[in-house]
Amino acid sequence: MACVSPDGTPTESGVQMLRALRSGLGPPEEIAKDTGLPLFRVRSGLRELSQAGLANQKNDEYEITEKGVALTK
């Protein structure tokens, strides 16, 4: 996993994406703009963060979960 380590904690790019989500729901395009990461990395990263329970997908947008907030403090 590129955005979530085997121990379940987000990697540096995972934390970047989660921090970008802390201001509210965001589509991958906006997260890519905020973080400076390539769009393909953001799309796959948000998918991983969702699978790890750190983000939730709502239609085409994502939001950070409580678990995600706790891990980015």
Place this chain on the structure above:
Amino acid sequence: MEEVKEQVISLPRLGEPAPAFEAATTHGVLKLEDFKGGWLILFSHPADFTPVCTTEFIAFAEIYPELQKRGVELLGLSVDSVSSHIAWVRNVEEKIGVKIPFPIIADLSKEVSLAYGMIHPGQSKTETVRCVFIIDPKQIIRTVLYYPLTTGRNMDEILRIIDALQTTDANAVATPANWRPGDMVVVPPPNTQEMAEERLKQGYECVDWYLCKKKL
């Protein structure tokens, strides 16, 4: 024999949707759809830690900034493992000082290689040949290049094709032989006699009605 037949049948063709995939890469699990909306160059190499492939990866890394300016991402592929890819790109950075900035698919199952016709048994039954697939933002295959195992790819030509495809799409024109950005482009041939006659009055540089060029 059946396996060989299947490999030939699955050769993707120009103008067709690129075969979907989900694959382990050096940048995590990636799907083809993750690249939607931008251009993608999917390319295969025979094996990690081999000389020609190493020169090609350095060359791809060198043109990566130019590709990014054009909205193009790179995605490498071979049938080696993620660990092998990581060890190789770290070695290239350590020994040659070039960081490989793009992901590389670890196609151990050969699922992607077979879907894209990257294994040519006449060259090698186990390794992928040097393929280049240029995929547009709608994920349609726009160019396919195949190079033999012994011949490294030409990065100038890959950049030239990207420039030509993007110019063609933006201006509804074609590009002549050896075209470079800034050169005159070819106006599509007329479909009717009336259009052919009108064409000659439009100020294009025409050899005859069927071969007209213009500046952009």
